[in-house]
Amino acid sequence: MREEIIIKTQDLIDEILETAWFKAYVQAHKVLHQATDLAPKLEAFQRAQAHYLSARQYGQHHPDLKEAKRHYAHLKDALFTDPRVKTYLATHREVEAQLATLSNTLAQAVSAQIKTTPVIRQLWEAQP
Numbered sequence: 780m781r782e783e784i785i786i787k788t789q790d791l792i793d794e795i796l797e798t799a800w801f802k803a804y805v806q807a808h809k810v811l812h813q814a815t816d817l818a819p820k821l822e823a824f825q826r827a828q829a830h831y832l833s834a835r836q837y838g839q840h841h842p843d844l845k846e847a848k849r850h851y852a853h854l855k856d857a858l859f860t861d862p863r864v865k866t867y868l869a870t871h872r873e874v875e876a877q878l879a880t881l882s883n884t885l886a887q888a889v890s891a892q893i894k895t896t897p898v899i900r901q902l903w904e905a906q907p
Contacts, residue, residue: 800877804870811867817858824858827851 795801811817831851834841841847858864879895886893 795877795881798877800870800873804867804874807863807867807870811863814863817861817863820854820858820861824851824854827854 827847827850830843831847834844834847837844859868883895886895
């Protein structure tokens with residue numbers, strides 16, 4: 780029985796790897812990682828984020844908080860409005876939603892008493 784489940788699981792994985800939504804994710808991932816112009820933006824964003832979070836720990840009395848927040852927001856906007864990043868994030872969310880749907884379907888097929896995580900439920904409920 781266990782071996783049969785493993786074989787069926789592998790078959791399901793193979794089917795998932797062939798779906799349009801997974802292929803779109805793989806393509807977006809490839810494009811994102813081949814975009815050498817994004818690496819400096821990402822590094823600058825991560826440095827600004829670390830500086831902002833560090834300054835925020837001290838509250839509004841930190842002398843650099845306002846500027847750190849402004850700089851972080853600017854770099855975040857520049858990074859996350861890039862079409863390649865937006866496409867990657869959208870396809871990533873789609874993969875998560877599809878896998879959450881699958882997980883919830885499996886759980887409910889076994890027993891209505893099996894609970895899924897809040898993230899999985901949230902993704903499940905967000906499906907049209």
